Amino acid sequence: MLNNFSWNMNGYIPKHQVNPHGDGIIPYVAERIFQLEPAPPAVDSLNEYILSALQGKNLIHFSFFLHHYEPQLNKRIKDFLGVDGGDLYDTDRFIDIKLSCREQMLQKLMDYDLAKGAEYATYIYPLIRDAMLRFRMGEEKWSVSSLTNYKMVRSMAWLYHNTKEAVSEFAKKYNCDLALAEEYLKVVRGICDQQPFYVTDEDGEETGDDVALDDTWNYADILWNGIQAEKVQRAFEKLNFREQTLLEKRLAICMTCGRVGLWKNRPTFEELAVIFEGSTASGAERAYRKAVDKLTELLVAEGALHAVRLKQVSKTKQKKKSAAAIYEYQVDCDGDWGELSLNFEAKTAEIIRLADWDTIKSNKYAKAAISYLLYCKNENCPKDIVIPFEY
Structure with a gap:
């Protein structure tokens, strides 16, 4: 060339x-x-x-x-x-x-x-x-077969959020049948539930409007989005019966049919404890948190998301609140740990040592960990937690 x-x-x-x-x-x-x-x-x-x-x-x-x-x-x-x-x-x-x-x-x-x-x-x-x-397209966590297809997905996103007849308008614009238009709409709905999504207007230009429901991770939002479903299903099947039951009931979702129930009707930890005889509410909550962390690790292994594991090394308290802390962090649950120093009162942090696999220039994993820790409640700084995120 x-x-x-x-x-x-x-x-x-x-x-x-x-x-x-x-x-x-x-x-x-x-x-x-x-x-x-x-x-x-x-x-x-x-x-x-x-x-x-x-x-x-x-x-x-x-x-x-x-x-x-x-x-x-x-x-x-x-x-x-x-x-x-x-x-x-x-x-x-x-x-x-x-x-x-x-x-x-x-x-x-x-x-x-x-x-x-x-x-x-x-x-x-x-x-x-x-x-x-x-x-x-390379940055986003969903994929399509070609740039042309990618543009069509974005076009449907614009129609979905700006017209009442998105399916018929899409079918007319691309001269396709309604069934194909419905498939594109299904993909768009899934993506919007999963991550920030900047749509394309009818002239092919970015609108700059973030049409996602939320940019924070929520397992129930992404389980059946049509993009990651197979990976999530494989990861879920590797959990034991108790872990599966805790996640399904607490997240109000059926992993068999994909039906999502009303969030307000999900069982409390006290009710979950009754299901597993001999458990207390706090025990059920700990078991649920462990199930979430285990599912996160399995999803990382499937390539469905990224995660940072945090482990508190030390902390300093002032007036019953955490004033500062040292944390170790691990990238995607693998490799040598890095170290972070946080000042919760000043809302500042320092990367003492980069973890294996963290990006040298942008430090995306360290920044994700710092962002989570600085804005959690000082009195509830986690001792050990896995934070899933998209990047």
Whole structure:
């Protein structure tokens, strides 16, 4: 494809250091990673850079194009993420999306044909959109067979939340039968119950609206969503009878038919204790918590979710409340433990040691643990717990 091209940047360097102080990438730099020093030679049209790259088989001209095109690319990514210029965003993620767009632009460079009447900036417009969607598709915990199918799911999500006749409107738009439209609606409902879901409007643009019911984990919400059901079923079948019964009754769900009962009618721990003779309410609650943790570990093994196991090492109390604590944390119930120091009064935390498998840059597991611990009630800081989360 581009095997015969050179990419010699002699005489040019990045204008901004990506990580000058080791404190992470600031938004200003994230938006200027393609800027060159000195500035590229002036041309009348950005398209001249692309034509020069193709004719001379030298991608330095593609870098010249990116130098000037970067502000437009930044705006498109911000629009996609629903981020205004002054808002904070994850700069690592911002750069990852930008590099994904650049990769797509490079892959399609050889396909560009000026004779078809469009300049390269116009030609790549839908390609950049697809690159951003592919990136998000890779982030999300549900999967489809293709980008086209992914777009159709998002289109149904928009119709589901903005029209009264989502199924018929979808069938009309894609010229498909109602049964297929119903299948897409079933998928959308499942996804919305599982995680934050940013829908696509009828023009193919992100609305930026989070249409999920909740972004916290709830087992009852995701058991029968059509995406993770098989994994959950396999994990559930590995539990013993007592564990299965505790989970089904306390979560008001039948794992045989998938029926979810009214939450307010679920049995209390006192009532669960009666079912298992010789148990107390506190004993039934402990058994239920252990069953939840065991199911979480099994779901992690199935690849259905991620989890952080926390173990309290020490804590300091002040006026009967936890003022500070040291916790060990483990990633996905495997590997060597890391260590966290938390100050509950100041709502601050420090990662003393990273656990095995935690992400070196973003520390997603440590951050998930810290977020949970800092905002739980100080007097009820857990001694040992497994926290499931999606990432």
